[in-house]
Amino acid sequence: MGFKCGIVGLPNVGKSTLFNALTKTAAAQAANYPFCTIEPNVGDVAVPEPRLKMLAEIANSAEIIPSRLQFVDIAGLVKGASKGEGLGNQFLANIREVDAVAYVLRCFEDDDITHVEGRIDPVADFETVETELMLADLESLEKRRVNLEKKAKGQDKEAKATLLLVDRALEQLRKGKPARTAEIAPDEEKAWKGLQLLTTKPVLFVANVDEASAAEGNKYSDQVFEEAKKHGAKAVLISAKIEAELAALDDEEAAEFLREIGLEEPGLNRLIRAGYDLLGLHTYFTAGPKEARAWTIRRGALAPEAAGVIHTDFEKKFIRAETISFDDYVALGGETAAKEAGKQRIEGKDYVVQDGDVMHFRTGN
Numbered sequence: 001m002g003f004k005c006g007i008v009g010l011p012n013v014g015k016s017t018l019f020n021a022l023t024k025t026a027a028a029q030a031a032n033y034p035f036c037t038i039e040p041n042v043g044d045v046a047v048p049e050p051r052l053k054m055l056a057e058i059a060n061s062a063e064i065i066p067s068r069l070q071f072v073d074i075a076g077l078v079k080g081a082s083k084g085e086g087l088g089n090q091f092l093a094n095i096r097e098v099d100a101v102a103y104v105l106r107c108f109e110d111d112d113i114t115h116v117e118g119r120i121d122p123v124a125d126f127e128t129v130e131t132e133l134m135l136a137d138l139e140s141l142e143k144r145r146v147n148l149e150k151k152a153k154g155q156d157k158e159a160k161a162t163l164l165l166v167d168r169a170l171e172q173l174r175k176g177k178p179a180r181t182a183e184i185a186p187d188e189e190k191a192w193k194g195l196q197l198l199t200t201k202p203v204l205f206v207a208n209v210d211e212a213s214a215a216e217g218n219k220y221s222d223q224v225f226e227e228a229k230k231h232g233a234k235a236v237l238i239s240a241k242i243e244a245e246l247a248a249l250d251d252e253e254a255a256e257f258l259r260e261i262g263l264e265e266p267g268l269n270r271l272i273r274a275g276y277d278l279l280g281l282h283t284y285f286t287a288g289p290k291e292a293r294a295w296t297i298r299r300g301a302l303a304p305e306a307a308g309v310i311h312t313d314f315e316k317k318f319i320r321a322e323t324i325s326f327d328d329y330v331a332l333g334g335e336t337a338a339k340e341a342g343k344q345r346i347e348g349k350d351y352v353v354q355d356g357d358v359m360h361f362r363t364g365n
């Protein structure tokens with residue numbers, strides 16, 4: 001199960017700097033993962049999870065294995081990109097493949113670093129980039145519509161249903177709004193996703209500030225946070241420059257540096273967690289002497305699906321899940337004590353796995 005978050009923005013705003021810092025973090029932990037980097041521009045990143053260490057201490061685990069998330073560094077796009085300007089349409093294919101989009105917005109001044117528009121204005125930059133995505137959606141839908149309309153005139157029920165969705169997306173896009181603002185009923189979700197639009201993907205705003213503003217932000221990042229709020233989206237304050245420096249330090253040096261600049265943790269951790277949330281994911285754990293491990297599942301996933309993340313067979317042969325909540329596990333001091341205190345639940349096929357559940361799956365033949 002791959003979950004991909006695309007790093008999207010104008011050229012020269014710090015996307016690759018951020019991506020390199022992100023993947024440097026992963027590289028440091030690469031020993032655990034033989035198939036870490038798949039393509040040069042796709043980075044596999046460990047999701048920071050402080051609860052894992054606590055579990056590992058209690059269970060005496062020899063190894064800690066975090067869950068992973070992928071970030072994709074996508075080529076910068078400029079005004080007119082949807083019509084082939086700059087690197088042209090290449091970015092469209094790349095964005096289509098990701099599950100969520102992180103807009104990197106330049107919130108730092110530096111005369112030596114060219115801004116393609118010649119001014120610092122992160123909100124206008126966001127609008128430029130999102131407009132290109134909207135134009136790309138508009139164009140692809142208008143093309144598809146012609147064909148669909150022909151089919152819908154016959155008895156093609158599916159085409160009729162799709163046409164309705166296409167028109168709903170077009171209505172928003174023609175108003176200059178992203179397709180995600182359309183109202184979609186739960187039973188339409190699947191077909192809606194099937195349209196593969198760029199502007200239905202969940203988005204996150206990344207305010208890339210100068211080094212001095214990493215802790216408190218600046219006037220530009222304030223604008224970004226305000227804009228994100230208008231869209232009901234999350235924003236993350238980060239200085240890619242600092243993150244790049246942090247990634248080059250060992251743990252102790254990094255902790256010292258963070259203290260000096262007034263940060264509690266690397267901005268990357270916040271970014272990764274925000275990406276994880278954005279993708280609608282959460283975590284359950286397995287813990288034993290061999291390893292303490294975090295597993296990623298969709299929010300709302302049932303126990304058999306969660307078991308299937310470990311091994312597809314586990315899903316098919318699922319019988320029950322012995323489950324202890326993280327808080328009980330830690331408060332009581334581990335599996336045996338939790339069991340004795342009656343805090344181990346036996347959950348069946350219909351159990352909706354909760355974030356932080358510590359689980360053992362029992363399977364049949």
Ligand SMILES: Nc1ncnc2c1ncn2[C@@H]1O[C@H](COP(=O)(O)OP(=O)(O)OP(=O)(O)O)[C@@H](O)[C@H]1O
Pocket residue numbers: 009010011012013014015016017018075076077108110113208209210211238239240241242
């Ligand atoms: N927070 C920051 N403060 C100061 N300089 C920064 C910051 N973030 C990035 N930079 C600098 O901005 C320049 C452009 O960064 P980078 O190459 O990461 O941009 P990019 O968005 O990947 O560009 P492209 O789309 O062209 O690939 C680099 O010189 C980098 O050091």
Ligand SMILES: [Mg+2]
Pocket residue numbers: 015016017076
């Ligand atoms: Mg780049």
